[in-house]
Amino acid sequence: xxxxxxxxxxxxxxxxxxxxxxxxxxxxFKDISKREIxxxxxxxxxxxxxxFYEPSTRTRTSFEIAAKRLSADTINISANTSSATKxxxxxxxxxxxxxxxxxAIVIRHSMPGAPHMLARILDxxxxxxxxxxHEHPTQALLDLFTIREKKGRTDGLxxxxxxxxxxxxxxxxxxxxxxNFGNEVIxxxxxxxxxxxxxxxxxxxxxxxxxxxxxxxxxxxxxxQKERGGTKYIPSTKEYSTLYGxxxxxxxxxxxxxxxxxxxxxxxGIEIMDEVADGPSSVILDQxxxxxxxxxxxxxxxxxxxx
Amino acid sequence: MKTLIRGGxxxxxxxxxxxxxxxxxxxxxxxxxxxxxxxxxxxxQVVDASGCIVAPGLIDVHCHLREPGFEYKETILTGTSAAxxxxxxxxxxxxxxxxxxxxxxxxxxxxxxxxxxxxxxVLPCGAITRGLKGExxxxxxxMFSAGIIAxxxxxxxxxxxxxxxxxxxxAKTFKIPVISHCEDTMLSGGYVHEGTASLLxxxxxxxxxxxxxxxxxxxxxxxxxxxxxxxxxxxTGGSVDIIQTARKTFRKVACDTCPHYFSLTDEAxxxxxxxxxxxxxxxxxxxxxxxxxxxxKGVIDIIATDHAPHEYTSKDVEFDLAxxxxxxxxxxxxxxxxxxxxxxxxxxxxxxxxTANPAKLLGVDSGTIAEGAPADIIIFDPDREWTxxxxxxxxxxxxxxxxxxxxxxxxxxxxxxxxxxxxELK
Numbered sequence: 083x084x085x086x087x088x089x090x091x092x093x094x095x096x097x098x099x100x101x102x103x104x105x106x107x108x109x110x111f112k113d114i115s116k117r118e119i120x121x122x123x124x125x126x127x128x129x130x131x132x133x134f135y136e137p138s139t140r141t142r143t144s145f146e147i148a149a150k151r152l153s154a155d156t157i158n159i160s161a162n163t164s165s166a167t168k169x170x171x172x173x174x175x176x177x178x179x180x181x182x183x184x185x186a187i188v189i190r191h192s193m194p195g196a197p198h199m200l201a202r203i204l205d206x207x208x209x210x211x212x213x214x215x216h217e218h219p220t221q222a223l224l225d226l227f228t229i230r231e232k233k234g235r236t237d238g239l240x241x242x243x244x245x246x247x248x249x250x251x252x253x254x255x256x257x258x259x260x261x262n263f264g265n266e267v268i269x270x271x272x273x274x275x276x277x278x279x280x281x282x283x284x285x286x287x288x289x290x291x292x293x294x295x296x297x298x299x300x301x302x303x304x305x306x307q308k309e310r311g312g313t314k315y316i317p318s319t320k321e322y323s324t325l326y327g328x329x330x331x332x333x334x335x336x337x338x339x340x341x342x343x344x345x346x347x348x349x350x351g352i353e354i355m356d357e358v359a360d361g362p363s364s365v366i367l368d369q370x371x372x373x374x375x376x377x378x379x380x381x382x383x384x385x386x387x388x389x
Numbered sequence: 390m391k392t393l394i395r396g397g398x399x400x401x402x403x404x405x406x407x408x409x410x411x412x413x414x415x416x417x418x419x420x421x422x423x424x425x426x427x428x429x430x431x432x433x434q435v436v437d438a439s440g441c442i443v444a445p446g447l448i449d450v451h452c453h454l455r456e457p458g459f460e461y462k463e464t465i466l467t468g469t470s471a472a473x474x475x476x477x478x479x480x481x482x483x484x485x486x487x488x489x490x491x492x493x494x495x496x497x498x499x500x501x502x503x504x505x506x507x508x509x510x511v512l513p514c515g516a517i518t519r520g521l522k523g524e525x526x527x528x529x530x531x532m533f534s535a536g537i538i539a540x541x542x543x544x545x546x547x548x549x550x551x552x553x554x555x556x557x558x559x560a561k562t563f564k565i566p567v568i569s570h571c572e573d574t575m576l577s578g579g580y581v582h583e584g585t586a587s588l589l590x591x592x593x594x595x596x597x598x599x600x601x602x603x604x605x606x607x608x609x610x611x612x613x614x615x616x617x618x619x620x621x622x623x624x625t626g627g628s629v630d631i632i633q634t635a636r637k638t639f640r641k642v643a644c645d646t647c648p649h650y651f652s653l654t655d656e657a658x659x660x661x662x663x664x665x666x667x668x669x670x671x672x673x674x675x676x677x678x679x680x681x682x683x684x685x686k687g688v689i690d691i692i693a694t695d696h697a698p699h700e701y702t703s704k705d706v707e708f709d710l711a712x713x714x715x716x717x718x719x720x721x722x723x724x725x726x727x728x729x730x731x732x733x734x735x736x737x738x739x740x741x742x743x744t745a746n747p748a749k750l751l752g753v754d755s756g757t758i759a760e761g762a763p764a765d766i767i768i769f770d771p772d773r774e775w776t777x778x779x780x781x782x783x784x785x786x787x788x789x790x791x792x793x794x795x796x797x798x799x800x801x802x803x804x805x806x807x808x809x810x811x812x813e814l815k
Contacts, residue, residue: 094589172707193707194591195661214709216591254591277588278596 085383089201089208092217093258101259102236105227107379108372114151115374125154128185128385133175134211135161135191136309140346140370141211141220145188148377152386154185172196173203180204185385189213192309207384215249215307221345222255224376226263228369229300232341237263240337242294244270244326245304245353246315248277252345253304257283270294271304271326274315291326298336301363303328303344303354323352330357341365391415392807393429397438397768401445402741403748403757412443414764417806422758436802436814438768444740445756446478446509446765446803447722448747450568450645451543451621451693453714454480454511457498458487463698463785465499469508471696471718471784473811476800478509478765479748479755480696483543484516491516491527496535508810509803510765512538512751514568517556523548526556533563538751541568543621544668546603548574550610557616566619566643566750567611571603571628572669580709582670586655592708595670601627608635608642617641619750622695624650624669626679633688643750645691648724649715649790651680651733657790663704663711664790667697681733690746692739694721698786716779716786724791726771726798736771768802768814775799 083103093101114122130149132142142158149156159179170178172191179187186207189197194216201208212218230236241260247253247269260267267285269276276287288294295301306322316322333340342363348354358364392414399410399422411426412419413433429435449472455463472480482499484490490499496513503511515537516527521544529540540560546569547553553569560567576599581587583594604620608631611618620632623644635642649667654674658665665671672680683689697714704711725743728734734742748756755765777794779787803811 173705191707193709195708198661199707214591215593249591251591254589278594279584279588282585282588 088384089197090219090380090384091197091201091208091210093219093222093255094217098262101223101226101262104223104376104379104383105230107383108227108375111378111382112372112375114378115371120151121153122151123153124382124386125149125152128154129183130154130156130186130188130381131179131184132156132158132188132211133179133190134159136212138190138211140373141190144370144373145211145377148374149381151374152378152381154381173199176200176204180206186381209380209384212251214251215254216251217255218251219255220373220377220380221252222259223380224369224373225256225302225343225345226259227372227376228343228365229341231368231372232365233299237265239299240266240268240297241300241302242268242270242298243302243304244291244294244328246275246307247271247280247304248275249307250304256302257285261285268294272316272322291332292335295332295336298340301328301333301336301340301342303342305345305347305349305353319352327352328354328358330355330361333358333361333363343369346370390807391430391433392436392804393426393433394436394438394443394766394768395426397441397443399443399758400737400740401758402737403745404759406758407737410443412758412766414804414807417764419758419760419762419764422760436768441768441770441801442736443758443766443768445744445758446767446805447476447743448751448753448756449477449480449694449696450691450747450750452480452482452696452718453485453698454482455486455698456502457495461700465502465511466506467783467785468696468698468718469503469511471782473508473803473805474783474800475718476722476767476769476803477718478767478803478805479512479753480509481512481514481538481751483514483541485521485544489516489520490514490532491519491521493528493531493535496532496537500536509805514539514541514543516540517542517547517567518552521545523552526552526559529559529563533565537565539566539568541570541621543568543570545574546570546572550606553607554610554614557611557618558614561616564752566617568619568621569607570621571600571607571623573599573602576602580666580670581658582655582672584655584673586658589659590661592658595668597625597627597672597676600625600669601631604628604631608632608639611641612639615641617643620644621693622647622650622669623689624672624680625676629679629683629688633683633686636688643690644688645693646680646684646689647693647695648717648721651677651684651728652724653790661708662790663706663708664715664788664792666708666711666713667715668713681728684728684742685733690742691750692721692725692742694718696784698784699788700785701787704788714788715790716782716784716788718784719782720777720789720791720796722769722800723796723798729771730797764804764807766804767800769798769800771798773797773799
């Protein structure tokens with residue numbers, strides 16, 4: 083297929099074909115990171131800006147490494163060092179950056195729709211690096227890539243998501259992609275963290291973690307979103323940990339070849355115990371590794387010109 | 390000065406006239422309404438209304454004119470210009486100006502300004518509480534003697550139930566309506582309807598119960614003190630049900646809704662278009678149907694605009710940060726005419742909800758075309774097709790989710806107190 087999009091804003095918009103095309107493209111890039119010289123000239127002369135209004139370790143580093151391995155120049159801007167603290171609006175910041183003619187802008191923002199706003203006003207390719215509680219499309223794609231790598235398929239799986247579904251952009255993006263591929267998705271968490279009407283997305287809700295994980299092929303753990311008021315929805319993190327912290331006992335109830343995923347950063351001892359995070363089912367570091375390949379693919383497809 | 394409006398199809402819900410009539414206006418008053426007025430002297434100005442509908446000027450019980458204080462959003466001049474273009478001859482402006490209309494001097498300022506610059510009749514609504522803070526009653530009597538027509542803390546509810554009770558009791562002296570914006574802010578605090586939009590977009594939601602709980606509470610208080618209450622801009626099916634049930638045993642409850650609540654669902658917010666951000670929020674498809682049903686059954690007496698103009702920059706930001714509100718004067722009537730085409734209301738019923746019913750709520754003598762009534766008259770073509778272009782709005786507020794929409798029905802002529810304030814006939 084031919085890639086036609088200027089921006090990557092949300093998973094809800096993408097077809098299965100588009101997602102698979104990104105995954106296939108990522109396969110061919112995964113190799114590069116294993117070579118001694120981890121660089122190809124594909125995006126030489128292109129400029130990628132990462133504009134992060136929220137803290138990030140993985141996503142920003144991952145994008146920067148992805149861009150650099152494709153020989154693009156990268157500039158990182160984070161809100162605390164930019165004009166945001168001087169009161170410049172997002173729109174003005176973006177237009178100023180655009181004047182310096184970048185090819186792509188990766189934006190992370192605490193407010194849903196911020197990347198969409200930039201996409202409307204800028205000619206550069208906009209990549210959503212996470213917008214509030216809305217979406218985190220590159221995370222969902224690297225998760226899908228990891229699932230395909232470990233399970234050999236992207237459909238017909240029983241997938242359990244555990245945690246603050248309501249405030250998680252990772253959950254939203256993953257629900258959209260995984261339901262699109264026809265998987266069974268079960269959302270598990272305290273009822274205060276499950277958004278109303280979520281069944282309309284075709285997912286099942288199970289408040290009891292022990293029941294939810296039974297025969298699961300994939301367990302996706304989510305972090306409590308403290309910065310989005312996540313702790314208001316539970317009496318204490320201790321109680322949360324007792325009810326929803328993933329232990330080896332839970333993993334044992336799942337399918338024999340279950341994989342445990344986490345988008346990071348992990349709160350060890352709260353939503354996930356060490357024995358699981360570092361256990362044989364964990365693919366958490368594979369997710370991080372695959373993130374680079376998937377982001378290389380996305381950058382290549384958006385700003386790499388004709389394939 | 391005499392004006393003869395000739396040959397139009399007059400629909401006046403109050404007098405039940407529905408047919409071809411001629412209307413003779415002398416100075417500011419309607420002198421004669423009859424099948425054929427032939428005798429005119431040379432000085433009489435003749436307006437040919439043939440092929441059009443002639444109706445009483447529309448009355449809006451809820452708008453924001455932003456002056457004083459927010460003249461960059463709207464002024465009394467620009468707001469009333471937009472109003473007369475939209476077919477409104479009397480409008481009630483809410484108190485959330487800067488300073489708040491919570492004192493005689495602000496009321497007087499608005500009335501003076503409207504007299505000198507306004508294109509239509511402007512009836513100020515005073516605040517219920519000082520500074521809209523919900524802490525102590527404003528000087529309602531002082532404002533009443535200066536000319537307020539109603540009181541409301543629109544934009545928020547009076548959170549303190551005891552204070553709301555006192556307001557409803559106190560307003561009895563002046564026989565003015567208490568208009569309540571119903572929202573329990575402990576339950577709201579979001580940006581879009583809690584439902585499809587919040588689920589898909591991850592925006593914080595405003596649940597229907599945030600409105601409905603407060604509708605329940607305010608009706609309960611009004612019933613207890615036996616005072617009339619008007620619930621403004623209802624947006625949910627639950628509110629319709631609550632009001633319908635309450636009315637069976639307590640007649641003093643009235644309510645209005647706005648065109649956007651029967652024209653758009655929360656799906657409109659999925660594009661993150663900040664022009665769809667309004668409070669109460671655009672609701673679900675089921676709510677939209679329930680609002681229409683409420684209009685059809687007569688539970689909802691009045692259609693108001695909640696015209697809420699904003700400057701461009703306040704909408705040109707992230708959705709969370711954008712202001713709430715829709716600039717409504719110039720699209721409200723055409724959107725409401727859709728109700729007639731959809732069979733929800735017939736033309737007389739629709740016009741009643743925009744003329745006679747609001748006139749009754751406010752206790753004004755307009756809202757009808759009858760001998761002796763003020764000459765507030767509109768002439769419109771219910772089938773004229775046009776495309777909304779916000780750049781052509783007379784309002785300073787270009788914030789409309791209907792930009793580019795193809796609408797049918799357009800006001801062509803507006804007379805206020807016998808003076809032609811807008812004329813697009815021919």
